[in-house]
Amino acid sequence: GQNIDQPTEMTATEGAIVQINCTYQTSGFNGLFWYQQHAGEAPTFLSYNVLDGLEEKGRFSSFLSRSKGYSYLLLKELQMKDSASYLCAVRDNYGQNFVFGPGTRLSVLP
Amino acid sequence: GAVVSQHPSWVICKSGTSVKIECRSLDFQATTMFWYRQFPKQSLMLMATSNEGSKATYEQGVEKDKFLINHASLTLSTLTVTSAHPEDSSFYICSARKGTGEGEKLFFGSGTQLSVL
Numbered sequence: 117g118q119n120i121d122q123p124t125e126m127t128a129t130e131g132a133i134v135q136i137n138c139t140y141q142t143s144g145f146n147g148l149f150w151y152q153q154h155a156g157e158a159p160t161f162l163s164y165n166v167l168d169g170l171e172e173k174g175r176f177s178s179f180l181s182r183s184k185g186y187s188y189l190l191l192k193e194l195q196m197k198d199s200a201s202y203l204c205a206v207r208d209n210y211g212q213n214f215v216f217g218p219g220t221r222l223s224v225l226p
Numbered sequence: 227g228a229v230v231s232q233h234p235s236w237v238i239c240k241s242g243t244s245v246k247i248e249c250r251s252l253d254f255q256a257t258t259m260f261w262y263r264q265f266p267k268q269s270l271m272l273m274a275t276s277n278e279g280s281k282a283t284y285e286q287g288v289e290k291d292k293f294l295i296n297h298a299s300l301t302l303s304t305l306t307v308t309s310a311h312p313e314d315s316s317f318y319i320c321s322a323r324k325g326t327g328e329g330e331k332l333f334f335g336s337g338t339q340l341s342v343l
Binding site for chain 1: 270334
């Protein structure tokens with residue numbers, strides 16, 4: 117079966133660093149994606165990992181460990197506009213399916 | 227990045243009417259598009275996979291006669307909610323797949339908020 121877990125909610129302070137974890141058990145694996153979604157809007161692409169290790173892109177970094185079925189999204193220098201839901205998604209072996217996690221609602225406080 | 231246009235952004239309709247939602251890939255061809263439904267504070271629920279030139283593949287529990295999907299061209303997929311009822315009120319989002327293999331990514335439309343009275 118397919119199962120992706122993320123914390124439901126997180127709270128952090130403006131300027132701080134926050135790590136959002138994602139664990140997955142899927143029938144196949146061909147890449148892990150992180151998306152940001154503001155309320156009432158469509159998700160926007162943040163990052164993509166297919167090999168183990170850390171991918172850095174500005175204030176956002178994403179890490180993957182395929183052997184552990186684990187990823188995290190790291191957000192640095194948090195800004196109020198970073199308050200959103202963050203979705204972890206796994207693409208299966210055949211590329212036909214993207215399985216989304218439940219999403220993590222991040223609230224950034226002043 | 228690629229652009230996916232979804233229209234309309236929001237629609238209010240009476241119970242029993244049908245509503246059509248369009249999803250267009252503006253600057254690339256998409257042989258595969260996906261339709262999702264999202265309830266407030268919940269994640270995306272895949273409804274169906276739309277393949278150009280063939281029948282859509284529906285997820286378990288999604289009524290194919292109620293949610294009609296047509297993917298007649300490489301840049302357009304439509305979702306028609308037939309005989310809509312209040313319980314169909316939701317946020318519907320499409321996405322289009324661009325690229326192949328490891329370079330493949332999803333690009334999302336802006337979503338459609340459907341309210342059935």
